[in-house]
Amino acid sequence: MTYKKKNSDISKERLEMNVSSKKVKEQDREDKKKDAKNIILSIQNASYRYSDADEDDYALKNVSFDFESGKIYAIRGRSGTGKTTLLSLISGLERCTEGEIVFNGKSLKEMNLDKYRNSDIGIVFQSYNLLPFMTASENIILSMDANGLKIKNKKEKAIELMEKVGLKEAYKDRKVLRLSGGEQQRVAIARSLSYNPKMIIADEPTGNLDKQTETEILEIFKKLAHEENKCVIIVTHSQNVCDAVDVVYDLKKVQER
């Protein structure tokens, strides 16, 4: 992976990123081929420019990352490096202006992104993004409904998921606004797991939480990756998170641990 400096303009400089991975750096082509079957998501020279931006004013340019199942990743970068833009591209909330993102061998350009979001990936936000007028279990069931999941007792399944992320059953009928930040984030994770997606994408999931809760949440993500073979991608500023994950992608340089 190379770093191309186009001009001295700082705003452009931050968009032309030389990405590297601290672990993948020394791997040769053969290793890559070997691992290719585990790659669930591949970002290939993805660029993004807002529709009202100038022709050269990219929010993200020529980014290429691969993500494998069973691993937990962190995407790190300074403010304005396009972390959120990248997250929105991965989660199918926006489409690449150039390049492409391939999920399970299929370009997102060819996929129904609504379907992709409600069956292939689960998204967890820093501000949880739960519906405040619903209870914890209702938020989880809503996600199952959006997926079209056909199971007999959705509430039971919701409680099961809540327990899995460390929430007591007693919380099931509690409005989410009456839950603490950590509890809300657990509900958000449970919601993202409701239809058993292959990949979890989390945007600063521990940004609003204390250190103890952060550790607990990270433990949940680790379990999902290592025990349930899910690919977990976390966009973060936190060094704690970066220390806990398997791979860190830096939007300035690629590091492999």
Added chain:
Amino acid sequence: MFILKNAWISIKRNKGRNILIGIIILIIACACTVTLAIKNTAVDLIDSYKSAYDKEVTIGFNRENMMKDFDPSQQEGRESAREKFDNIASYTISDVTKFADSKYIESYYYTYSVGLNGNTIEKAEIESNNDMPNFGNHGGKANVSSTDFTLTGYSSQDAMSEFISGAYTMSEIADNAWDIAFNGNYVFINEELASYNDLKLNDKIKLEDEDGNTYEFEILGIFKENEEDSSESMSMFSNSVNTIITNADAIVNLTEKNENLKASISPTFIIDSYDNVEKLQAEFYEKGLDENFILQTNEELAESGVSSVKNIDSFATTFLVITLLIGGIVLFVINMINIRERKYEIGVLRTIGISKLKLTMQFVSELVIVAFVALLVGAGIGAVSSKGISNSLLANEIESSNERTEEIGKNFGGAKMNGEMPNRGGDRGNMHGKGMPVVQVYDSIDAVVDVKVLLELLGIGLTLVLVSSIASMVSIQRFSPLTILKERS
């Protein structure tokens, strides 16, 4: 199912807003129901009124044609006009029967007149000018005025226009008069003539023609001519004093007995539509009607009677449009506010993969559910109030309609008619139809909210809801979930 479930949850959650929307739609529904009921009733009323006034065609002189070459300043011109008038080919009862055999004519009736002298009764002396030619009886040129009496025969009660209009009123009538009046030598005479000759009900009178043949008639009724309708109010007797009323069959029998008797006929044809008058006239000319005659209709009369109802109809339409316009704008604004308030919810739902279409359907479903309930309740309230409102708006129409019906009944001596008013429609096509003319009775306007009104209301309501939610539909299509969530964060 998911859409409806979510819509229902949202309705329950946003009770305040949905109650407000419901109240607005309920008010619109009430106003629409009342307005639609009034409109439909007004249309029915107009139809009924027009059907009460049959589409009548009579034969009249084509004055324009006749006066074409007339120059009143020259003696020759006057003579030529007189000659022209004398040479107009008259039409007979057989011609009328022939004319009536047309696909445009539903039924017909006629008045048949003949001049006779008194045998057992004396003509009442009057000062009016009896030498004036009778242009009204344009069917023939029988000089009825040179005789003592004019015997006028009606083919049915429909033809008795003087009684319908109130010019004549029955003052005495035999109990069974209307059962037998059209089947034999029975007459109604003017009360002045009755008094002059000291005649009473069921007396027999004899009349004779100029050849000396006598004809006996029994008096079934005595009528009076209302003074206000008389153009000769200064004379001792009314115009109709020497007019004796009988049935058309009786006159036909007279003319069959004495071929020298010249009778004049005035037919009235009931047609299916005023649009066919020109075609009918062409058909009459083909069948031998002199081109100095033209067909005349009562269309103006029928139209004039419904003008006030038409005003109410157009008022109702204007009210409906204004209600819908204001209601639509209010709903539109509430929808816009609703969407803005629920932007975050839209963002979350879009993020978890609910498509724009499903989301739009959910929002529209919420509105449709609330609207449907409000429309039903509104229709119920409207149904209850529409009758009273309609009746108060149309009170004058009801009153004048009732007065007119009672008036006609009285003119025919209604009190002695055993309360029976057979529908003249049943006698259509029968030249001897004896039915009593019927004018629609409106004791109240039946402004009911029927299936038609409900369907119209449902159509209008749902269209209004959909149109007013267009803004929200467009907003949902344009919202970027990421932007929404960023704003929230």
